Amino acid sequence: MTEEPVLRVTGLRREFGGVVAVDGVDFEIPRGGSLAIVGESGSGKSTVANMVVGLCAPTAGTITACGRDRSRPARSAKERRLRGREVQIVFQDPYASLDPRHCAEQTLDEVLRLHRADDGKQQRQARVAELGDLVGLDARQMRARPRALSGGQRQRIAIARALAAEPEVIILDESVAALDVLVQAQVLNLLADIRERTGVSYLLISHDLGVVRQITDETVVMRRGRIIERGPTADVLAHPRQPYTQVLRDSVPHAGWKPTRALRALTEGAQPS
Ligand SMILES: Nc1ncnc2c1ncn2[C@@H]1O[C@H](COP(=O)(O)OP(=O)(O)OP(=O)(O)O)[C@@H](O)[C@H]1O
Numbered sequence: 484m485t486e487e488p489v490l491r492v493t494g495l496r497r498e499f500g501g502v503v504a505v506d507g508v509d510f511e512i513p514r515g516g517s518l519a520i521v522g523e524s525g526s527g528k529s530t531v532a533n534m535v536v537g538l539c540a541p542t543a544g545t546i547t548a549c550g551r552d553r554s555r556p557a558r559s560a561k562e563r564r565l566r567g568r569e570v571q572i573v574f575q576d577p578y579a580s581l582d583p584r585h586c587a588e589q590t591l592d593e594v595l596r597l598h599r600a601d602d603g604k605q606q607r608q609a610r611v612a613e614l615g616d617l618v619g620l621d622a623r624q625m626r627a628r629p630r631a632l633s634g635g636q637r638q639r640i641a642i643a644r645a646l647a648a649e650p651e652v653i654i655l656d657e658s659v660a661a662l663d664v665l666v667q668a669q670v671l672n673l674l675a676d677i678r679e680r681t682g683v684s685y686l687l688i689s690h691d692l693g694v695v696r697q698i699t700d701e702t703v704v705m706r707r708g709r710i711i712e713r714g715p716t717a718d719v720l721a722h723p724r725q726p727y728t729q730v731l732r733d734s735v736p737h738a739g740w741k742p743t744r745a746l747r748a749l750t751e752g753a754q755p756s
Pocket residue numbers: 499502503504522523524525526527528529530531690
């Protein structure tokens with residue numbers, strides 16, 4: 484018997500007024516797996532992420548995490564807590580999502596109070612130290628306010644905060660997009676290492692195929708709210724079947740990069756040939 488996927492999404496749809504942002508999206512992530520959603524700006528990636536984590540309700544379709552349905556808003560604080568142990572999200576800008584008055588220790592302690600209510604102060608302190616170690620923050624950094632830390636260090640706190648709830652799935656919504664290349668590489672290594680050590684699954688939202696290549700097993704490509712291509716990440720990147728995916732791949736900026744005619748056609752709404 485095959486194991487139940489940790490996350491399954493079927494027929495997902497979201498409308499905003501007259502705009503269909505997401506239309507008939509299906510995918511699943513096996514336990515410990517890592518799936519990327521790629522696509523140009525406005526293709527519906529973040530709307531899918533927000534529906535999975537529960538920030539936005541689907542117009543239609545189902546979302547199941549750890550075998551439990553989460554397609555409709557949670558009806559109680561207990562249900563919200565339970566869902567928080569299934570799926571967490573890390574956004575692009577940790578500065579906006581971290582409380583500027585709290586150091587990492589306080590931020591993590593707050594999550595532990597919520598999700599490990601039976602633990603005493605000492606157990607929580609030990610767990611906070613463990614989480615700091617896991618994301619590579621030293622004692623000084625754990626006691627500093629967010630504004631005294633670098634972007635990479637702040638993003639490590641955001642990752643530790645997501646891990647504190649011991650979720651089965653972490654959504655990484657452009658989580659390394661704002662970091663410079665060197666720090667981005669360090670955080671990507673860290674994420675790969677965490678997956679190996681904890682068995683957590685990732686749903687990675689990214690427009691950067693270089694990032695996708697490094698930490699995902701499978702990729703789906705979205706265009707105008709629909710999935711147009713899917714497969715193992717290495718195959719999708721090496722042998723894209725859709726012209727759109729080819730254009731996405733070929734337009735990854737590098738030294739001396741100039742937009743191709745196909746990319747210009749795409750951004751102007753025409754079908755690339
Ligand atoms: N709250 C909202 N109200 C109205 N329209 C929305 C809302 N959120 C998203 N949309 C629309 O839904 C579509 C998909 O947006 P979404 O943010 O999911 O795309 P994306 O692929 O994540 O883009 P980006 O990479 O730029 O973040 C867009 O046309 C967007 O304008």
